[in-house]
Amino acid sequence: MIAFLPQEYEEFRSKVRKFCENVLEKNAMRWDEEEEFPYDSLKAMAEEGILGLGIPEEYGGAGTNRLKLVIAIEEVARVDPNSAFIMEVESLFDATILLFGSEEQKKILKDVAQGKKIGTFALTEPTGGTDVAGIKSIAKKENDRYLLYGSKYFITNALVASYFVVFAKTAPELKGKGITAFLVEKGTENFRVGPKIHLTGFRGSAIAGLQYNGAPVKKENIIGKENEGIKVAMTVLERGRVNISALALGMLQRVYEESVKFANFRKSMENPIVNYQFIQNYLTDMLTDLEASRLMVYNTAMLIDRNMQVGMNAASTKLFVSEALMRHVKNGVEIMGGYGYTRGTVMERLARDAHNTTLSLGTSEAMRLVLSRYLRMQ
Numbered sequence: 001m002i003a004f005l006p007q008e009y010e011e012f013r014s015k016v017r018k019f020c021e022n023v024l025e026k027n028a029m030r031w032d033e034e035e036e037f038p039y040d041s042l043k044a045m046a047e048e049g050i051l052g053l054g055i056p057e058e059y060g061g062a063g064t065n066r067l068k069l070v071i072a073i074e075e076v077a078r079v080d081p082n083s084a085f086i087m088e089v090e091s092l093f094d095a096t097i098l099l100f101g102s103e104e105q106k107k108i109l110k111d112v113a114q115g116k117k118i119g120t121f122a123l124t125e126p127t128g129g130t131d132v133a134g135i136k137s138i139a140k141k142e143n144d145r146y147l148l149y150g151s152k153y154f155i156t157n158a159l160v161a162s163y164f165v166v167f168a169k170t171a172p173e174l175k176g177k178g179i180t181a182f183l184v185e186k187g188t189e190n191f192r193v194g195p196k197i198h199l200t201g202f203r204g205s206a207i208a209g210l211q212y213n214g215a216p217v218k219k220e221n222i223i224g225k226e227n228e229g230i231k232v233a234m235t236v237l238e239r240g241r242v243n244i245s246a247l248a249l250g251m252l253q254r255v256y257e258e259s260v261k262f263a264n265f266r267k268s269m270e271n272p273i274v275n276y277q278f279i280q281n282y283l284t285d286m287l288t289d290l291e292a293s294r295l296m297v298y299n300t301a302m303l304i305d306r307n308m309q310v311g312m313n314a315a316s317t318k319l320f321v322s323e324a325l326m327r328h329v330k331n332g333v334e335i336m337g338g339y340g341y342t343r344g345t346v347m348e349r350l351a352r353d354a355h356n357t358t359l360s361l362g363t364s365e366a367m368r369l370v371l372s373r374y375l376r377m378q
């Protein structure tokens with residue numbers, strides 16, 4: 001129980017949980033097994049009002065705050081991490097347009113909120129994701145437009161997207177200070193999407209690379225200001241880290257539930273294994289980290305809702321929750337013995353999915369790098 005969470009939020013959680021258990025649960029394993037993008041999930045989430053939660057009502061969304069958004073991501077992730085990841089990456093796109101986009105650009109959010117169109121956030125390149133200032137993509141100015149040259153990799157939702165936020169250098173000599181964010185539409189000349197990347201987990205993800213060789217983009221499609229793309233990327237990523245932490249939190253909740261259920265039902269030497277102290281240690285540590293993770297995620301979300309600086313909180317939350325998930329999913333597999341290592345069990349899927357949470361939106365090393373900046377006294 002969370003002392004600072006008003007009743008309204010618990011009611012919201014119950015509503016989302018009911019939807020996830022009734023609508024998503026029955027398909028989640030199949031989407032993973034068949035590597036199928038969950039269009040049905042997206043449609044159902046849009047109808048239920050779970051998509052576009054963070055988009056204000058004036059732009060066609062539900063206009064909820066960050067705390068409700070993270071509760072929704074947590075609940076969806078508990079049942080279908082891949083659908084939650086789609087929401088999470090979509091929210092990076094939404095935040096880019098909402099925080100830095102023009103009024104004209106914000107008009108596209110209505111279709112996004114209704115699940116009719118999908119947007120992506122394309123920063124990582126084949127040569128690296130951690131070194132943002134080192135991206136190789138360039139945008140050459142030609143009269144009142146830019147021509148984009150380069151490529152991206154690991155772009156979630158790319159295969160199904162209508163809109164792409166693409167970061168490229170407009171002033172390569174300025175390194176990180178010469179990056180600009182562009183809004184690129186599907187079908188733009190010389191802009192290619194694919195092929196699909198086959199991941200270890202999150203197998204229903206429509207993740208792919210992008211290649212552009214002279215793709216024309218109008219100057220009106222700059223998001224924010226020219227050469228201020230690094231500010232756009234860092235602001236959006238920093239706040240987005242609480243969303244991926246919520247995803248890890250929902251998965252950790254499921255790891256705990258599956259582990260407790262199995263430990264109570266499985267007998268060894270005539271006793272349910274939950275009676276053995278080795279197993280109890282795994283479960284009590286899971287429960288403790290689960291409680292701590294939830295407090296960190298909700299606190300960071302509330303700081304965002306109060307428009308406060310969250311660099312330190314977002315990085316430490318992501319580091320703690322994603323690494324807790326990695327530790328405990330390993331123990332969850334141990335508790336379930338051979339069943340935890342068998343395809344078709346939720347634990348096996350969670351074990352494959354978990355590692356994405358320490359990688360996306362910055363690796364654990366990158367989080368420690370961010371946090372190390374808070375150690376210096378001047």
Ligand SMILES: Cc1cc2nc3c(=O)[nH]c(=O)nc-3n(C[C@H](O)[C@H](O)[C@H](O)COP(=O)(O)OP(=O)(O)OC[C@H]3O[C@@H](n4cnc5c(N)ncnc54)[C@H](O)[C@@H]3O)c2cc1C
Pocket residue numbers: 089120121122123124125126127128129130131153154155156157199202207356359360361362363364365366369
């Ligand atoms: C499932 C999935 C979905 C993704 N979706 C998207 C997306 O939608 N959009 C997008 O733009 N990107 C996306 N990414 C990319 C993700 O953000 C990158 O994988 C991540 O930032 C790491 O970049 P990299 O894989 O290129 O590793 P690298 O940056 O090459 O790093 C390799 C290793 O070196 C370490 N390292 C690098 N630099 C340092 C340093 N200075 N100090 C210490 N250690 C360092 C890293 O921590 C890592 O361990 C996705 C990735 C995955 C796995």
